[in-house]
Amino acid sequence: MIEFSDTIEDLELIDxxxxxxxxTWFKGDTHTTTSRIDRILFTxxxxxxxxxxKQTTFQRMTSDHVPIALFCGPWxxxxx
Numbered sequence: 147m148i149e150f151s152d153t154i155e156d157l158e159l160i161d162x163x164x165x166x167x168x169x170t171w172f173k174g175d176t177h178t179t180t181s182r183i184d185r186i187l188f189t190x191x192x193x194x195x196x197x198x199x200k201q202t203t204f205q206r207m208t209s210d211h212v213p214i215a216l217f218c219g220p221w222x223x224x225x226x
Contacts, residue, residue, distance in 0.1 A: 159187040162216075166203035170212045186216045196220075 154161075164170070164182065173179035186201050193199065198219035206212045 154187065158190060160190065160193060161185050161187055162199060162201040164201050164203065164214065167212060170203070170214060172206070172210055172212075184211055184214055186214060188216075 169180040169182050170184035171181045196218040198217075200217045202215055202217065204213040204215065
């Protein structure tokens with residue numbers, strides 16, 4: 147896990163705030179154990195091409211994982 151975290155830091159990946167909840171995994175019916183293990187990571191270069199990005203959750207149906215999605219505005223063509 148340390149190597150994975152180091153890679154995220156070395157590549158300067160962005161992890162947006164998760165809207166719609168704090169956790170993406172629940173254990174058991176009482177949800178006494180929770181974690182945010184599902185994420186969407188991207189680079190600064192990628193974020194420069196899109197605007198209004200938002201990472202959000204959907205309703206969990208049968209899995210113990212909460213589905214997440216990345217929404218963003220239109221692609222902005224760089225003039226460089």
